[in-house]
Amino acid sequence: MTRSPIVPVAPGRGRSRLRPLGLDEVRITGGFWGRRQQVNAEATLHHCRDWMERVGWIGNFRTAVHGRIDRDRRGREFADSDVYKLLEAMAWETGRRADSALDAAIAELTDAIAPAQEPDGYLNTAYGRPGQPPRYSDLEWGHELYCYGHLIQAGVAQSRARGEGELTKTARRAADHVCATFGTDGIERVCGHPEIETALVELARLTGEQRYLDQAALFVARRGHGTLADIEFGRAYYQDDLPVREAKVLRGHAVRALYLAAGAVDVAMETGDEELLAAVVRQWETTVARRTYLTGGMGSHHRDESFGEDFVLPPDRAYSETCAGVASVMLCWRLLLATGEPRFADLAERTLFNVIAASPSEDGRAFFYTNTLHRRGRGTESRTDTDSPRADSGLRAPWFAVSCCPTNVARTLAQLSGYLATADEHGLQLHQYADAEIATTLDDGRVIGLRVRTDYPAGGAVTVRVTRSPDHGPWTLALRVPAWTAGATAWLTDPDGVRRPAASGSVEVTRAFRAGDQVRLELPLAPRWIRADPRIDAVRGTLAVQRGPLVYCAESTDLPGGRDVDAVRVDPRAQPRERLDRGRGGYRPATVLVAGELTGTDDRNEQRDASWPYEPHSHPPRRTTAADRTEIVLVPYHSWGNRGPSTMRVWLPTADPDSTTPTGRQSCTNLEESTDRTAV
Amino acid sequence: MTRSPIVPVAPGRGRSRLRPLGLDEVRITGGFWGRRQQVNAEATLHHCRDWMERVGWIGNFRTAVHGRIDRDRRGREFADSDVYKLLEAMAWETGRRADSALDAAIAELTDAIAPAQEPDGYLNTAYGRPGQPPRYSDLEWGHELYCYGHLIQAGVAQSRARGEGELTKTARRAADHVCATFGTDGIERVCGHPEIETALVELARLTGEQRYLDQAALFVARRGHGTLADIEFGRAYYQDDLPVREAKVLRGHAVRALYLAAGAVDVAMETGDEELLAAVVRQWETTVARRTYLTGGMGSHHRDESFGEDFVLPPDRAYSETCAGVASVMLCWRLLLATGEPRFADLAERTLFNVIAASPSEDGRAFFYTNTLHRRGRGTESRTDTDSPRADSGLRAPWFAVSCCPTNVARTLAQLSGYLATADEHGLQLHQYADAEIATTLDDGRVIGLRVRTDYPAGGAVTVRVTRSPDHGPWTLALRVPAWTAGATAWLTDPDGVRRPAASGSVEVTRAFRAGDQVRLELPLAPRWIRADPRIDAVRGTLAVQRGPLVYCAESTDLPGGRDVDAVRVDPRAQPRERLDRGRGGYRPATVLVAGELTGTDDRNEQRDASWPYEPHSHPPRRTTAADRTEIVLVPYHSWGNRGPSTMRVWLPTADPDSTTPTGRQSCTNLEESTDRTAV
Incomplete structure (x- = not known):
């Protein structure tokens, strides 16, 4: 028998090792993710819609029909996509539980969007109308096909959750236009931002129409042949440097790389292309071994939002974009379905708990765009009346000028039971x-x-x-x-x-x-010290704590005397232990205590701070204030930044940062001795 | 008696603690810098001129007069400035030694430039003509005043080196235009890129005209009051977040911050403004203590070419732009003249030997734009027939799309004897x-x-x-x-x-x-191990080697068996020692040998490389190939990358990266034991 489960990914019969269960088959009833889904439904969806009305991204569609879109359009070139992602989130939410108000909201948004579609299926508020750049005149940065991808995913979600509706039809018209325009006889190029590939495969799965799959396969095959310009970041930025089949590792813009890989796995599943699947598995393996943070986060370059080179994973410069986490979970899920191997679910779990769950605030109305593993300066509260221009604020922001992450989190949480x-x-x-x-x-x-x-x-x-x-x-x-x-x-x-x-x-x-x-x-949840491959230079001499799938961190909020986290030194001779937390709901995992000390090398040590920070190793250690032996409270990484401005770090220096001393032998001082020494 | 020494900075009589000696008073006669000056004169100046003819930046001036500049202009909006910087370099060079060919070259370039100046003194090939954006319509990014700054510095150099000429006159007309346009009754804003400030002060010093000084003081005072837009990087990017007098540390785009600080010191010297001087000294102190690489390099953010937060100094993400090194030397020199304190000469020396000297190749025809302290992947040879679009190539490139650095190095080397x-x-x-x-x-x-x-x-x-x-x-x-x-x-x-x-x-x-x-x-030149402030997290558990003012590095070129530098572990119990190098000229400092080992954790350890790079600290160390005890060759940092693609690192991990072991006590294994252990 055939089924139409309410799932984001529905491989054709016999095309995958495992068959996903849908939102209609798996219902989350409480706990950590239950709480997250509740906040998503009750707060985040409305929050995203309100903001997109406010900043004009929904209004763009109306302006395209009734106004002067060339003059009055708001937001970045890809603003349409966030409206689509919100629609996708809403659609999955209606697949999770009946909600007539959401049905109406979807219909209302669709009513705004659909009239902006041209007769031939083209739909984008940034291109093609009088006074705007022509259609497809900037495939490198224009994001037109990327926007279709999100529109199509929303249309698929609607169809699976509630049956085909106007949103599905709009998506199909756009997909038909893509096939007509970028087919074998059409524009022989690709979009700067992958996303259309996985969406077209899903539409093929939904409709049974082979041509959508063919078009997706064509986009995957075309990529890597230099049909896009050689920009400042290089063609690797948008994975146009090497064909998917030939690449050894994910590279360039992390979200782009992961969406493309997800689409390639979809194509491989539906076409039985074992070689293509094996290529992506190989890239995933190397990426996980060399280019992934402990949290599962991916991408260490702020400049181009890209993967760094192997082992370039500085915690204080972690970009680890929330959307890269979403994309990584998408890729892991497809690889799990294709192969049945639990390692892909392992990374998905890590990323869900430590990236996806870290992005939204507890009230679901503010978000981290990037997910650093070390915050050195206390951030300032974001203004709630304007979007945040920067992606690296120390506190979650209600909205961003580029606001891909909130809607991406929303759609992931709404579809989450489909990943269980x-x-x-x-x-x-x-x-x-x-x-x-x-x-x-x-x-x-x-x-x-x-x-x-x-x-x-x-x-x-x-x-x-x-x-x-x-x-x-x-x-x-x-x-x-x-x-x-x-x-x-x-x-x-x-x-x-x-x-x-x-x-x-x-x-x-x-x-x-x-x-x-x-x-x-x-499952053995006792918290444990975690060390890193020594080639990850930036965390040498430090340890992290993990408890089950959760990565923990020190946050200044929990330190005595207003100390910053840079004062923390830990003693790994003692195992971390759980603190018995009272009065917390089941969705709040325990805090952890570790032995350690607070050094005097914080901001108040003024004498040291005015001098050159490098010195001969033969010099005696500088005078610091006496270290205080203490137990240090660690909180789950995903929960940081919910209690006002703070500093935070995941990787904690051990009490004796140098394994060597100037006396010519290895250091054998125990912690008590070294505590004394720092007071000399 | 008054003098007109051939110097880049000539404080008014009684305005500075020290009086600089000029290129006519100090002549470098050989050695390290003598060789550099020779290569600069014989190769780099011609190289820069040839490239700027080829890429059309010189031609822009001709096109502005005779052609369709709106259509045919080449290069970025600030391309004019590099022609000016080359002229400045040439002018200093003619102050160093008579050279009629150079005189002619200066005259020829000036003949190209001067006709493009408008009757009111305005001069810029990117703005103001039909089809171009209006003058000063984009002060944030337009660089018009920045370009004037370099023009004025070139004009001053000509006047001091050879007497006032057409270039000086062109510069004065531009300066007069600036005073008329941006004076107290004019546009009350500043340029996104500081540079005009220090240039106007110097012109005031040359001419005795108070109004140039007043205009410079006005620009310094105006800055930090938010007259520029709040861009994505924030106003700190161009130091428009805080008045110079109030800032505690240099921040934002490193070159901008340092040029501005240099200009503020110039203003402070000429106006006797002790408060302003003290503010810059305080910013310098904090910047040096918290935001400076061992090399003297400044700026750790690639995204916005900016200083990072305090102690964010990852070696593998060092931006350390060559131009920031130039600007830092400019600032140090002014602070030295103003105060007489040798600490400013200390940082200038470090920066000259480890940033400025690192940029050009040995033949003076290729340059590093950024100066990373850790190169993980072997770069590829830059093409010699086209400019390099990227700033972070692993090898020096002959030219860049943004090519500020080569001409900045050229003008610094030409004027170098003025800093002695x-x-x-x-x-x-x-x-x-x-x-x-x-x-x-x-x-x-x-x-x-x-x-x-x-x-x-x-x-x-x-x-x-x-x-x-x-x-x-x-x-x-x-x-x-x-x-x-x-x-x-x-x-x-x-x-x-x-x-x-x-x-x-x-x-x-x-x-x-x-x-x-x-x-x-x-001076005691024995090479020494250097350690970093523990708050510089990215280099914990590593040491560097310095010999005199030179920072050293390991380069894969010198490692046996094609190993990468990530395999290097050093043993700081033994002091580094000089290697007796035969057959090298006096301008090539010795190489250094350190004790250490080459671990097996390099690219060939495939089993390890396909797995998750984090593990419980309680696990036994993973199996690695046996480490080879060896002496490791270190070369001066400034010389790296001259022998083909290589990997390189300055901060070298010590042999036992963890000071703690899972057995519950500090590690006391000596190096031999740990070597055995790794073979288990």
Whole structure:
């Protein structure tokens, strides 16, 4: 039997290793992500719409029809796309739960957009009308096809969530126009910003129309042949330097690289192109090993929002754009579907908890555009009455001049339950853990129901109760055991109460389940010190703390006496420990305590601060104020910056930053001695 | 008596603590800087002129007069300035030595430029003509006043070197136009790129015209009051966020910040404004203590070419623009003249040897635009037939689309002998050491001559022989003892052969010198390990090597087996030592050897390279290939990249990157043990 699950990615039958379960099959019922989805629905969607009315991006469509768009258009050349992304978010939200007000909002926005579409399907408020640059006159920076991509994804979302509507039709007209204009007989170029590729494949999946897939495959194949100009950042910026099949690593603008890779995987799945899939897997592997922050964040260059060279991952210059996190999750999910390998779900989990979840404020009305791992200066509160011109403020901002991230977070949270589980011919696979209800029908017609109870990642226990199981024959329940458990032990308890260790990867229970059967996975959440590959020079001599999938950080808000985080030195001889936090909901993971000291090398040490910061290693250490032994509070990285201006760091220097001393032997001073020494 | 020395900066009588000696009073006769000046004169000046003919920047002036400049103009909006900077370099060069061919070249270039000047003095090829944007319509980015600044500096150079000529007259007409247009009754704004300030003060010094000084003071006072737009980078980008008097540190675009500071010091000197001077000194102190690379380089942000926040100095993302080095030397020189304090000469020396000298190739026909302290990927040879679109290539490029640096280096080298020595009422001061002949007349009419013999910084001995001295009365010879000697001992031998230690700062010999008297300074050049302030996170756990004023680096060219510099681990228990280099000229300082090892964590360790680069600190160290104990060759930083594509790093990780081990105690393994361990 065929299904139309409410999912962002629906590979054709037999085209992927796993079949995704949809928003109609998996419902998040509470906990960390439940809270996030609630805030997204109740606050963020309205917030984004209000802002886009205010800054005129929605009005652009009306102006294009009724006014002087060449004179009155507002926002950047890609502003249309954020309206589409909001529509996509709203559409998934209506697939998650019936909401007639949202249905009406979608219809109203569509009514603004659709009349701006030209008879031949062209739709963009920045090009093509009198007084504007001609259509496709600036493929490098114009973003026209990128905007279509988001329009098409919104149209697909509407169709899957609520059935084909005007938004879907508008998207199809645009897609038809793209095929007519950029087909084999058309403009033989690509868009500076990939995105259309994955969208066209999804439209092909939705409609069964081969030509959308062909066009996507054509865009992927064309890329890397230098049809775009050699700009200041080089053609690698928009991945036009090397064909996708030949590249060894993701490079250039991170969001562009990841969207393109996602589209290439989609094409590879639908065409059975194992070589193309293998090329992207290879690029992903190298990117993950060499160009990814501990948070899962990608992109270290502010200048061109790009991946840096291998191991250039300075925490204080992390760009780690929120949208790159969204794009990375999109790529991971497609690779997971294509291959079934849990490593892709591992990175998705890390990125969801430490990039996607870090972007919005607790009230869902302000966002990080970039996600630095070290904030040195206390930021200032963003103005709430104007958009933020800069992407690297120390505090979340309500809106940005380039505001791709808020709507990208919104659409990801709205579709999130679609990333939790899959099915195959053997049974069900759980990839991400959240309090949830799951019900699906296997390919052979057997109906399965599950109730997942967990307060993960606050707690590490995941209980899966079978609520419905076929009367005959065994099936397999597979649970991902995250790679971060390596070195500790995860335990699985089967329905008979037998408890056994579960290694990283996947653990399976196969049997003729009966309703009421329980499987329990206990993930070892004790916080742990994490070290980095020594080639990541910028974090040498430091350690980070991770607890389960969550990366932790020190925030000045938690330090005594108004100290900055640069005063923190940690003592890794003692294991980090959880603090018992009282009065916090299940969606707020525990804080962590680590042993350490606060050095005197902070802003108040004026004498030192007026001098040249380099000195002969043979000199005795400079005089600093006495260090205070203390326990240092760490909070989940995703939660930082919610309590006013602060400084923050993920990678914490160990108490003795130099492993060598000027006396000609390795340092053997213990912490007490070194504390004394600093007071000399 | 008044003098008109051939100097870039000539404070009014009594306006500065020290009086600069000019190119006609100090002649560099060989050694490191002699070679650089020779290459500059014989290669770089022609190279710059040839390129500017080729890329059309000189032709722009002709097109402005005879053609369709709105259609045919070439280069960026500030391209005019590079023609002016070349003219300035040529003019100083004619002040250094008579050269009729250069005189003719200057006249020819001036003949191209002068006709493009409008009757009211306006001169810019990018604005104001039919089809072009109006004059001063884009003060943020238009660079019109910036271009005048360089024109005026060229005009001053011509006048001082060879007497007033057409170039000087053109410059004066432009300056008059600026005063008329931007005076108290004119446009009450500033230029996005400071430069005009210091130039106008110099023109006032040359001509004695108060209004040029007043206009410069007005520009300095106006700045920081938000008369420029709040761009994406913020107003701090062009120092329009805070008045100069109120700022605590240099910030924003490094070259802009430093040019502005130089202009403010010029204004402060001429107006006796101690408060303004103190404000710049304070900014300089904080900038040097917190925002400066070991090389003296400034600016760590690629995105906006700006200073980063305090201690954000990642070596692999160092921007350290060559022009910021030039501007820093300009600022240091003015602060030295104003205060007489040797610390300003210290930073100038560091910057000259490690930024200015690093930019040009050995043949003077290719340049670094940025001066990174860590190059991870081997660059590719730049094409010699086209300009380089990017500023961060791994190899020097012959020209850039934005090519401010080559001409800035050229003018600095041409005027370099003007930075060596000063005079005051007591006698002579030597600030920078080079093989040179010096002759000047003190204020009281006494004539003094010196012969400086040294191969510094190849060698550390500087011999100063008095060649001419007044018959009556004592005078003082003061020699700077660089701050980098701290912890080692410099020795001074006076004319009687008495040898005594000389502390960092300044050492003086006062007596009735006779011709033939000799003073000898011995600077301790033994190479030394240098460590950084622990707040410079990006270099934690590493050391650098400095020998005299020279920073050293490891370059892959010198490593066995094609290894990359990331394999280098050093052992600071052994002092670095000089290698006896044979067959090298006096202008090539020695290479240095340090003890260390080459680890196996290089590109060939494939197993490790495909995995997540973070792991629990409790895990045993990963398997690596056995480390090879070896001596590692270091070369002067300024010389890197002259032997083909390579990787390079200044900050070298020590052999045991973690000071802590998972066993719960500080690591006491010595190097041999750790070598064994890595082979487990």
